[in-house]
Amino acid sequence: MKLFSNFAKQGFFHLFQVSLLKILNKIKPLILFILLFILGVSVSWAHHPQIILAINHAPPYTFVDSKQQASGLILDIMRRIESDLGFELKVVSCPFPRCLKLAKEGKVDMLGGLIKTEERNKYLDFIEPAYMELNSSFVFYALKDKGLIVNEYKQLMGKRIAVKRKAAHFKRFDKDTSLNKVIVSSEKVAMDMLLKGRVDIVIAIEETADHALKFLNQASHKLQKLNYRHTDNILGYAAFSRKYHNLFILNRIKQKMRYFQKNGVLTALVKPYNLPPIDE
DSSP states (O other): OHHHHHHHHHHHHHHHHHHHHHHHHHHHHHHHHHHHHHHHHHHHHHHOOEEEEEEOOBTTTEEEOTTOOEEEHHHHHHHHHHHHHOOEEEEEEOOHHHHHHHHHHTSSOEEEEEOOOHHHHTTEEEEEEEEEEEEEEEEEEEEGGGTOOOOSGGGGTTSEEEEETTOOOOHHHHHOOSSEEEEESOHHHHHHHHHTTSOSEEEEEHHHHHHHHHHTTOOGGGEEEEEEEEEEEEEEEEEEETTOOOHHHHHHHHHHHHHHHHTTHHHHHHGGGTOOOOOO
16 A cells, blocks of 8 residues: 555656646746847847937037037936936037938937938937927028018029038928029038128028027128028927847837826926927
8 A cells, every 4th residue: 555655656746747847848938038038138238338319509409519518408308318217328419410420320329309301211210209399480591681582482493592411391492403502511601601692591490590590699680581481390309320229228218208208207308498398
């Protein structure tokens, strides 16, 4: 009887071991996946401890001073996210066209204050929601003493129009190859050329240009806005270079932006810049 009991126990333990091995074999791929995921996240953080944010001087929303120190709305937003997620934010300043080029090449990770276009979408991953909303106009500046009259779009024909390199405006203007567009590196250069008579017109976003003229020490009293304008709802986005490969951090930032929108954090951050609330 005792012998039979020992056999029964041995049989039970044998069955238990076989069953346990079968269970372990079934869950082994899952355990391996979890370990690889954890390892991947750790390696990702180790190789990408920082995000490089490129900022250009575009008051009143971003500023770069004489010492190349940057400040502004996108930096306020990313500093807040940085404190929540724990990555290191590195800021570099560059002229707007160069900022775009660096992002396209993957030499910087992130930009802010961008209008979304099909061309930019090829090399930039735009972060929803837009954090800037301007109910403003694209306006055309000219010298008062030139007496230029532009009441409708077709009257732009034949005029030398200063256009900031890589800037996005409204579709009709951007795609119009019949206009005489003079490409310049910055809005300041465009206004300088206008004041010197080297171009006839400068195109700009009214809200930002009016503010910028106050800080550029330029003779704005010599300028006038022409009657023709294109009014639009202008959205400004943050965007990541599509060559940025740390998807873990990128997805966390996207989640944070949505969370900030839902909980009113974005609205609080844009308020000092006199921008409208960021609603869902």
